[in-house]
Amino acid sequence: MTAGNMESAELFDAGNKGRGLRATKNLKAGEVVFAEASFSAVVFDSFASQVCHNCFRRQANLHRCAQCKFAHYCDRTCQTACWDEHKQECGAIRKRINAPSESVRLAARVLWRIHKDTSIVSDTQLVAVDQLEDHVSDLPEEDLKKMKKDVQIFQEYWSYGRKKHTAEEISHIFGIIKCNGFTLSDQRGLQAVGVGLFPNLCLVNHNCWPNCTVILNNGNQSAVSSALHSKRRIELRALEKIPEGQELTVGYVDFLNLSADRQKKLKEHFYFECSCEHCSKHIKDDLMMAAADSKPSADKVKEVTAFSKDCLEKIERARVDMDYHEVMKLCRECLEKQKDVLAGTNLYKLRVLSVASEVLSFQQQFSEAAGYARKMVEGYMKLYHHNNALLGMAIMRAGVTHWHAGQIEEGHGLICKAYGILLVTHGPNHAITRDLESMRTQTEMELKMFRESKDAYHSMRDAALKIPAVEEKVKGV
């Protein structure tokens, strides 16, 4: 499908939510509803020299733009493909000596593009960029102050012939970016590396239990000629069967929060009250706060919940300080307290399990990490939509952890499960899905070997991973 194809969706009046998009035909799970190239996008300041400014892939040894020394690219092909977007910016950065912040750079890119191509750049774009919501009037004092500063910086930075913009016009663009900007991740989906504006995507309303997901496809970079080099684009993908006429929705916030907390976040960042079914009926709130099956007293649950809340704050502080020994000490202590008091779906338990498995995997203590990861995904599976992208990624990480821990049966099972989800949420051609596919093949082969001969499997594994048999040595002491 070509980017911009809008045959499966149309604009409609979604009542008190304003504009929305709905399906114009029956859609299947995993179907691309539409794909769309960014109107404009920028790499975050902190990744400016680590991520290609064209395809948003993170890689070593990027080439630097010889003129501004700010923009970085994979190669000439990416640089050539991006020149149209970078040309004005390159001059402005050179004039200013250094580059302004990401929000100023993005606002300028948006306005340069509007001047060059107008605010509608393709015949499938449903709404002009400057007609998007800006919510400037809803901004709190603090944010308005910051925006005023950015507007000033913008005015010094911006140049386009003699064309000048009023502070009001520029604030409007900043407001649009603030409430419609879509965060872009690197090709492995591990890190948020930039932000972009996708006009049709902006029309898709939020639902805490959405029927679609949006994923950045960093494009096909294998083509040598920039003309054949497919551009980065987002894809809106159906998570389940969607009947013709149904509204298309995505989740702006992670479902793994109590309904009141999701509503609060949505109000703060997107300025609306969520009245979706899951919020108004508080669906799954009970599971997220549940006590263990052994029916501990209400007081005990209250006590452990308060302890967990406090402990999670301490864990976060220790993590910021990169004191991983302390992080693990706190996690183990907290999990011990939670045992037989909080249920496996309780958010406080899941948050501790998530940190513990991540830190231990990082420290290559895979066996213990696998145990925590396993409990975590079991809880996630009871809470998330079965095709949620975050669920798929969590199961993938759990699978890899089990594999590294030598638990090949569980590892392969989880990797297969993650692959099934990512085929829907990311599609077969995404870099992460391809990684998963090769892991699936690899673990399948190892599993076969394991079933034929456990000894052969373990000696193969030790040789391949070059892991000294630490546990054996410890036992021997």
Ligand SMILES: [Zn+2]
């Ligand atoms: Zn690139």
Ligand SMILES: [Zn+2]
């Ligand atoms: Zn440059």
Ligand SMILES: [Zn+2]
């Ligand atoms: Zn909601």
